[in-house]
Amino acid sequence: MRNAEFDKEKVLRSAMNAFMNKGFANTSMQDLKKATGLHPGSIYCAFENKRGLLLAALEQYRLDRQAEFERFFSASQRTTDNLKLYLDNVVTECISCDNTQACLLTKTLNEAAEQDIEIQQVISDNLSMLQQAFAEKFEQAKKEGDISAQKDSEHLARYFLMGMYGLRTFAQTHPEPRVLKQLAEQLYQDVLR
Amino acid sequence: MRNAEFDKEKVLRSAMNAFMNKGFANTSMQDLKKATGLHPGSIYCAFENKRGLLLAALEQYRLDRQAEFERFFSASQRTTDNLKLYLDNVVTECISCDNTQACLLTKTLNEAAEQDIEIQQVISDNLSMLQQAFAEKFEQAKKEGDISAQKDSEHLARYFLMGMYGLRTFAQTHPEPRVLKQLAEQLYQDVLR
DNA sequence: TCCTTTTTTGAATGTTCGTTCAAGATACTC
DNA sequence: GAGTATCTTGAACGAACATTCAAAAAAGGA
Incomplete structure (x- = not known):
């Protein structure tokens, strides 16, 4: 057994920012590697592919925004x-x-x-x-x-x-x-x- | 001597639509070839590159919108x-x-x-x-x-x-x-x- | 009609992309 | 502490991309 090393929320927020800065199509896997600190293989292991990472980032974004809303x-x-x-x-x-x-x-x-x-x-x-x-x-x-x-x-x-x-x-x-x-x-x- | 065959306005409006439908990054030269009817070489001859086509399309868009505005x-x-x-x-x-x-x-x-x-x-x-x-x-x-x-x-x-x-x-x-x-x-x- | 000039064509190019994978590293189980 | 299951690594892959280019076609001028 072995657990994943990375902090999922942190990774998703980094990916979120990358996608927001350059857009989905213009954000390359290299950009995502730099932003998240995860190697391509790890991203594919955890999120299936680039699109899966976007979907996960969208969900994290929703959660963050919801928390922000309630705070306000x-x-x-x-x-x-x-x-x-x-x-x-x-x-x-x-x-x-x-x-x-x-x-x-x-x-x-x-x-x-x-x-x-x-x-x-x-x-x-x-x-x-x-x-x-x-x-x-x-x-x-x-x-x-x-x-x-x-x-x-x-x-x-x-x-x-x-x-x-x-x-x-x-x-x-x-x-x-x-x-x-x-x-x-x-x-x-x-x-x- | 030889003049260009294509209708520049028509081509630009086709390119406009292609860019609006799929976005700049997601519109491939093949898409543009299909939309405009122009082969890659002709596009590069007339507009330098894909980005040049976008700039020209933006200018055509401005002209069209301006005409529309005045009509209204x-x-x-x-x-x-x-x-x-x-x-x-x-x-x-x-x-x-x-x-x-x-x-x-x-x-x-x-x-x-x-x-x-x-x-x-x-x-x-x-x-x-x-x-x-x-x-x-x-x-x-x-x-x-x-x-x-x-x-x-x-x-x-x-x-x-x-x-x-x-x-x-x-x-x-x-x-x-x-x-x-x-x-x-x-x-x-x-x-x- | 022929020559020149420009455009058109579409295959070829090198690059970059998303994705895969096999080897190595690591932490948990017994 | 050995075994094992899982994660990490980064090089390698084929596909798709924007771009180039040389040959073919076509239009104007003489």
Whole structure:
């Protein structure tokens, strides 16, 4: 017997970053070897192939994002405040250059969408879960009286998500903090109103 | 002497579609040969290499989009009506499955951003031009009294563009016409208000 | 009609890619 | 502490890729 030496979470986060930086197709096994510290053989032993590594990285990404989501929404009593904090964090992520400025889900969706139905489905499911999570928060905010009871939480969640997608794309060409903050602020206002 | 046989615009539009469908990295020269009808040698003769073809396709895309923009904004007297028509057209594009559902600019931006500064610059410039064009239309709508004079046209243009980016991304996972139309409608309302 | 010039053609090239595999290393079991 | 099962290693593999090139074709000028 012998157990695997590497830390699976660490490896997957490294792979995540590599894929986010260069995209799936442009990330070679050599890049992945450098990023993860794993030799090709080990990657194939643990994840079957490059695509398997992407799927595992997507799952890790989901877990990380879910944990982050819950962290944000246990911060304050007021759900709308937490929404604003979440949005501000997206802006901060967009601004910080060392980070990838992109979401692995949307980035991979753009790239592997037409060609790999299973990956498309995984991403689509992940995004739906996020949307559902936001819908619940909007519902909560309605109960707290910060959002009109007549509004449709599902619609608000979709619109909010759409705004964040757009914000991330916009930031890729114009990563000016002032502008991004202004856009996020307006998105927040429009959702609240 | 001998002139080139192929129709440059047709070839570039074919290449555009190929790149939009599969992305730059995943579109092989064989794919491009099939799409354009040009043999590898001819492509290299006319565009230097695959990257040169992408640059030429991006330029053709810009010209086509610019023409489309002007067509939309010469439709009616009221600028805000034309804005709505433009937005509805985006939704229609997103829904139609045969089309690529994506914008070559944002798709390529997502893919080749980190690795090719020149292409990033070209795309960034194109999107800035589009943003500027929208800003002028918002300025016009202010003069026509459909948008409050206190609003900042530049900001509105950015927000509108951001919304369209988001809409396109959203459509990739949930291409339901009803939902997309609802999102577009809200975006339009938020910009107008 | 013939010559020149340019384009078209598609096979050949060298490179890089994802993937495999056999040998060596390592930790657990008894 | 020996045996064994599993993981690690990195060189080797074929396939696919972008690119090149020399020969063939075709169009214009004389």
